Amino acid sequence: MSASQTERVAAALASVRERAGPPAPTALVLGSGLGQIADAVEDATIIPYTEIEGFPRATAPSHAGRLVIGRLHGARVAIVQGRFHLYEGHPARDVALPVYLLRALGAERLIVTNAAGALNASFEPGQVMLIDDHINLTGANPLIGPEEPALGLRFPDMSRAYDPLLRFAALEAAEAEGITLRRGIYVGIAGPSLETSAERRYFASAGGDAIGMSTVIEVIAAAHAGLAVLGLSAITNEATGGPDQEPDTIEDVLANAARAGEKIARLLGRLLAEGVR
Numbered sequence: 652m653s654a655s656q657t658e659r660v661a662a663a664l665a666s667v668r669e670r671a672g673p674p675a676p677t678a679l680v681l682g683s684g685l686g687q688i689a690d691a692v693e694d695a696t697i698i699p700y701t702e703i704e705g706f707p708r709a710t711a712p713s714h715a716g717r718l719v720i721g722r723l724h725g726a727r728v729a730i731v732q733g734r735f736h737l738y739e740g741h742p743a744r745d746v747a748l749p750v751y752l753l754r755a756l757g758a759e760r761l762i763v764t765n766a767a768g769a770l771n772a773s774f775e776p777g778q779v780m781l782i783d784d785h786i787n788l789t790g791a792n793p794l795i796g797p798e799e800p801a802l803g804l805r806f807p808d809m810s811r812a813y814d815p816l817l818r819f820a821a822l823e824a825a826e827a828e829g830i831t832l833r834r835g836i837y838v839g840i841a842g843p844s845l846e847t848s849a850e851r852r853y854f855a856s857a858g859g860d861a862i863g864m865s866t867v868i869e870v871i872a873a874a875h876a877g878l879a880v881l882g883l884s885a886i887t888n889e890a891t892g893g894p895d896q897e898p899d900t901i902e903d904v905l906a907n908a909a910r911a912g913e914k915i916a917r918l919l920g921r922l923l924a925e926g927v928r
């Protein structure tokens with residue numbers, strides 16, 4: 652029989668506990684093109700995924716595949732630099748595994764970032780969207796399987812999956828930094844193909860503002876684990892499905908992720924410096 656998620660988290664924790672040091676109350680998951688945020692961590696302990704018991708390999712472009720623990724703007728943080736995606740073939744429980752490890756390392760809050768296409772026609776590539784809520788259209792859920800009471804409830808509430816206080820703090824930090832922070836609903840799909848134009852119009856009509864291939868599985872796990880979540884999307888391309896819709900290239904996506912990533916780095920810097928730690 653395969654190991655339970657509870658056993659896998661315990662094994663992963665045992666393999667890093669000594670090096671990980673004191674608890675890290677703020678955890679971050681860095682999305683495509685946003686990995687550079689981890690480079691600013693001071694007194695960093697860097698643990699490659701290959702040294703974490705039971706961790707799969709991260710294979711997505713621009714995902715480093717390491718856990719970085721240290722100090723960022725005065726806050727003690729643990730950063731997952733390189734997440735796992737459904738489109739790589741990882742089952743949802745593998746995608747969720749780092750979230751439970753971060754919880755076991757002392758996380759009380761989780762900041763998730765991602766690269767996303769704009770379903771909302773008023774959004775521009777290079778902008779940042781605060782995730783108010785999500786729609787999980789991946790067809791997957793990390794909690795399917797036997798109940799694991801050591802990790803969380805059988806039927807976790809998702810009505811406040813994105814913490815209202817953290818959202819408020821992010822809006823204030825953006826204003827103080829002079830950053831335009833859009834807000835909206837993130838639609839999560841499995842990928843790896845992008846959406847058809849008809850799908851994009853459909854998702855927008857269903858209330859979606861941004862769309863991507865990550866985040867929703869991790870946020871379900873975070874709600875399960877009792878973590879307060881802040882979600883930020885780097886808007887990398889238009890995804891309106893309108894008549895002037897251009898094909899998307901990974902090069903454009905990563906270039907715009909870097910532009911938005913610079914804003915996300917500043918926003919996080921202010922948030923962490925002002926006590927969201």
Ligand code: HPA
Pocket residue numbers: 766767768769845846862863864887888889890899904
């Ligand atoms: N669709 C899905 N995922 C994405 C997109 C998109 O347009 N842009 C970046 N990630």
